[in-house]
Amino acid sequence: MSSSKERSMKWIVLSTVILVIAAVVIFLATGSSNDEQPQQNVAPISDLAEQPILGDAQAKVTIIEFADYKCPACKAWSQYVYPEVKKRWIDSGVAKLAYVHTNFHGEESILGATAGEALWDVQPDAFWTYVKSLYDRQPESSHDDAWITEDVVTEVALQAAPKLAVDAWRASWTSERIVKRVARDDELVQKFNVQRTPTIIINGTTLNDPFDLDAMQQIIDEAKE
Numbered sequence: 001m002s003s004s005k006e007r008s009m010k011w012i013v014l015s016t017v018i019l020v021i022a023a024v025v026i027f028l029a030t031g032s033s034n035d036e037q038p039q040q041n042v043a044p045i046s047d048l049a050e051q052p053i054l055g056d057a058q059a060k061v062t063i064i065e066f067a068d069y070k071c072p073a074c075k076a077w078s079q080y081v082y083p084e085v086k087k088r089w090i091d092s093g094v095a096k097l098a099y100v101h102t103n104f105h106g107e108e109s110i111l112g113a114t115a116g117e118a119l120w121d122v123q124p125d126a127f128w129t130y131v132k133s134l135y136d137r138q139p140e141s142s143h144d145d146a147w148i149t150e151d152v153v154t155e156v157a158l159q160a161a162p163k164l165a166v167d168a169w170r171a172s173w174t175s176e177r178i179v180k181r182v183a184r185d186d187e188l189v190q191k192f193n194v195q196r197t198p199t200i201i202i203n204g205t206t207l208n209d210p211f212d213l214d215a216m217q218q219i220i221d222e223a224k225e
Contacts, residue, residue: 051099061223062098065098065200094224095202115130134156198210
């Protein structure tokens with residue numbers, strides 16, 4: 001590899017690391033400065049039947065991810081923490097992961113959530129690819145600019161589900177069934193008093209730092225006993 005290519009690769013790696021660190025710093029900066037221990041959430045984990053679920057539905061441990069496609073910290077969690085969570089606890093059958101759309105960024109967030117819920121409804125195996133791909137489309141900078149459009153979510157959905165019946169899928173966005181699912185997510189956000197994204201709740205315990213895999217391991221170990 002030429003020196004110019006080496007410099008280019010090093011710059012790409014460094015830029016990625018900087019962006020991840022920045023996302024985590026932004027997340028931590030929005031939290032309470034006196035949060036030291038995981039907080040027990042007073043709201044029970046009730047009916048998650050309508051939520052996208054990854055993993056064994058009978059798993060004793062339930063991980064709930066509250067996230068927003070417009071959130072840079074959520075993108076970092078999706079890219080760097082989710083693969084570890086899936087490998088360690090979901091694929092092993094220890095835990096299941098429930099996803100709750102948390103629409104803190106307005107109409108674009110709602111559009112991404114609506115399209116995702118509609119995809120989960122007709123082709124659930126494609127939902128998690130949709131989630132990852134939509135986060136991948138989030139701009140590395142200026143994420144607050146408008147970028148979630150009908151064309152973007154359609155392109156991402158087709159990447160996840162190439163045989164998707166697009167017209168029927170898009171028509172379902174305004175159906176009572178999908179509208180209720182999006183509203184249900186809003187209810188869960190209120191019920192669990194979610195103030196920032198990503199928020200991770202494991203068997204009722206809310207992590208102060210959703211990037212802390214060691215804290216996750218401790219809570220999951222206790223939940224398995």
